[in-house]
Amino acid sequence: MRAGIHPEYRTVVFRDTSSGATYRTRSTIRTEATIDLDGETLPVVNVEISAASHPFWTGNQRVLDTAGRVERFNQRYGAIARPARKRG
Template sequence: MRKDIHPEYKEVLFHDTNADVYFLTRSTVATKATREYEGKEYPYFPLDISSASHPFYTGEQRKASNEGRVASFNKRFGAFANRGKK
């Protein structure tokens, strides 16, 4: 491998703020924040969502508010679809 072209690969502490879960893994993410975890200091990176809080992995269903959009579209343009049929 060529020297000085690869990013630093180190242990980083990721924090899923929605589920309040910490993940310690190796990454090349650049961050200046640090946190102590299990007696050691690690670079810290907060996350909005991860496998601990994502609906696909947790099985939690969230109802989308798209039903109103579809109904609004059909109300406005539904008459055009039936106009050409006889």
């Protein structure tokens, strides 16, 4: 490999801001923030969603208010009730 063209590969910590979970891994991501973890000062990257908080992995699905959204759309844009089409 050519010297001087590759980013620094180092140990970093990814912290989930919604659950507080931390993951120690190796990455080339750059960050100025640091965290003291297990007696070491490591760079930290804050993420909004990780496996600790994502609905797919946790099983906690959020129910969206789709009926309310449709009603608001109809009120805002004046949906016209259309007669049912005849099949035949």
